[in-house]
Amino acid sequence: MTLVRSLYAALTWAAQPLLRRKLRRRAQQEPGYAEAIPERFGHYQPADLGAEGLGQWLWVHAVSLGETRAAAILLQALRDQHPGLKLLLTHGTATGRAEGKKLLRPGDIQVWQPWDSLGATRRFVRQFQPVAGVLMETEIWPNLLAACREAGVPVALANARLNAKSLAGAQRWAALSQPAYRSLAAIWAQTEDDAARLRQLGVQVSGVFGNVKFDTVPDAQQLAQGHVWRAASERPVLLLASSREGEEALWLAAAQRLRAEGQGARIPVQWLIVPRHPQRFDEVQQLIEQAGLTVSRRSRWTGEAATQSPAAADVWLGDSMGEMPLYYALAHAGLLGGSFERLGGQNLIEAAACGCPMLLGPHTFNFAEAAEQACNAGAALRVEDMAAAVQQATALVQNGTQLAAMQQQALAFASTHRGAAQATAQAVLALAWPQGVPG
Incomplete structure (x- = not known):
């Protein structure tokens, strides 16, 4: 030795x-x-x-x-x-x-x-x-x-x-x-x-x-439920997926600015926040409510009829484990957690396999090649910071033609690399x- x-x-x-x-x-x-x-x-x-x-x-x-x-x-x-x-x-x-x-x-x-x-x-x-x-x-x-x-x-x-x-x-x-x-x-x-x-x-x-993660097969039942809830939502659904500490505050500031620019009008999209770590669920809820926004947690949707949208709230909080396919199917598009702070980004492959296009922050060094390939394939968009991500995602879900194209390109990107x-x-x-x- x-x-x-x-x-x-x-x-x-x-x-x-x-x-x-x-x-x-x-x-x-x-x-x-x-x-x-x-x-x-x-x-x-x-x-x-x-x-x-x-x-x-x-x-x-x-x-x-x-x-x-x-x-x-x-x-x-x-x-x-x-x-x-x-x-x-x-x-x-x-x-x-x-x-x-x-x-x-x-x-x-x-x-x-x-x-x-x-x-x-x-x-x-x-x-x-x-x-x-x-x-x-x-x-x-x-x-x-x-x-x-x-x-x-x-x-x-x-x-x-x-x-x-x-x-x-x-x-x-x-x-x-x-x-x-x-x-x-x-x-x-x-x-x-x-x-x-x-x-x-x-x-x-x-x-x-x-990457073996390209071979993921999303849970069909979760996908189906997510699609039903998305169709029932009154507003386009945007997801902040696997967010890390500090990113929810960045998102909140950007979303509040967007709301202020509309002279206090209701946020034009339905936000769904899914923190990466379960011990932060309560902390994230408290942060959102302190800003004057209402929160509905996934754990309390169990009594909802399967054909109805989840409870009305400014923000839906994904506080469950093992349900990312449901969340990706529920969202029209998403923001990649871990990429807006210097954390290297989370895995975007599962999102693509569920047909959910993603906006990526500047920090994706953990999955650099997959991130670059997704952007080149039209399955993802790179933005400079959280403010740009919120603004561009909100615009994307209101452009039906571009959104539908990116959703299809996300599915194609995932299947190509299996x-x-x-x-x-x-x-x-x-x-x-x-x-x-x-x-």
């Missing part, structure tokens, strides 16, 4: 009390963080172990909500090819774990990602003995990968992406990052740009398969079972 790895190992061991304290604080807002805390340190209850899958589990790590949704698409492709697949699923966040529970089948196991200390990672690998591991998108942990290498467990980075900021960080800590990346058995990148940045770390990229999930699934199965998938 190198000196740098030894120092890193000492730091991760010493930081464990701080992690426990952080989890207690996070649990005050998100109770999921209080669940099964010993798993974080490689200690498991007998009910977690499921000996029937020992040495057979395919381990998939999806740190948070976005990665878990990508993992769901890949898992469907894997199970289509290997119906008897036994899954070991790990996460780092409460939202990821909650979403991941929906993916489990009898014989599968879900636990927390082990903290990257020597002891926790070695206990994790020794306990479950996965046949192979798949890390979704960006998750690289030096001690965890070292433990897998020592145990002979091949691990791949799937749907891999690496933006310029992350590349700079990895180069700054090259003594840790390069050995970790080089210990991977395979890297399957989303784009040629991602592959080029990964190669700058001195690692080999096994393939460029595209196929990554199938290619990735084939590569995963070949890595895990090079002699052929067991019957």
Whole structure:
């Protein structure tokens, strides 16, 4: 073990009390963080172990909500090819774990990602003995990968992406990052740009398969319900999708200016706000109501007749999880959360698959190529800031011809780039079972 790895190992061991304290604080807002805390340190209850899958589990790590949704698409492709697949699923966040529970089948196991200390990672690998591991998108942990290498467990980075900021960080800590990346058995990148940045770390990229999120199939029932509600709305519906902290205030200021320009007239569109993180639902409602606007929350629409528009209000608040297809279908167009602050933007592919054109702020470095492709395809528009987004979106939904064209172009854009999930699934199965998938 190198000196740098030894120092890193000492730091991760010493930081464990701080992690426990952080989890207690996070649990005050998100109770999921209080669940099964010993798993974080490689200690498991007998009910977690499921000996029937020992040495057979395919381990998939999806740190948070976005990665878990990508993992769901890949898992469907894997199970289509290997119906008897036994899954070991790990996460780092409460939202990821909650979403991941929906993916489990009898014989599968879900636990927390082990903290990257020597002891926790070695206990994790020794306990479950996965046949192979798949890390979704960006998750690289030096001690965890070292433990897998020592145990002979091949691990791949799937749907891999690496933006310029992350590349700079990895180069700054090259003594840790390069050995970790080089210990991977395979890297399957989303784009040629991602592959080029990964190669700058001195690692080999096994393939460029595209983004598995293009293979998403929106829930048909949610789409149908969203379309019914959209048709029943008295005003065009605009969505601020997966908004992050600070963006709702920017939107509110822009919407209020638009309202003032109409001499106090009612806002000409129906706004639907869906915050990215559930612990912020109440905070966003309070922000909107403090501005004198009324709010109707999705969680209170359950008594509505399916053919009626949701309750009348200045703003609808999407306070549910797992219903983005419904929200995209309910909206005529949307604004991409995370792109109006320096956060890199959220995934716009699901919106396109639902036929919802998006307006993008200046910060889309997390999905740079997909954002550029969407704009080039006419499925999205780039704007300079939130004020421009609100103004242009309001104009767009009042231009029926342009709006209908963009909705069709969004659907076409999503369908054009499919196929990554199938290619990735084939590569995963070949890595895990090079002699052929067991019957």
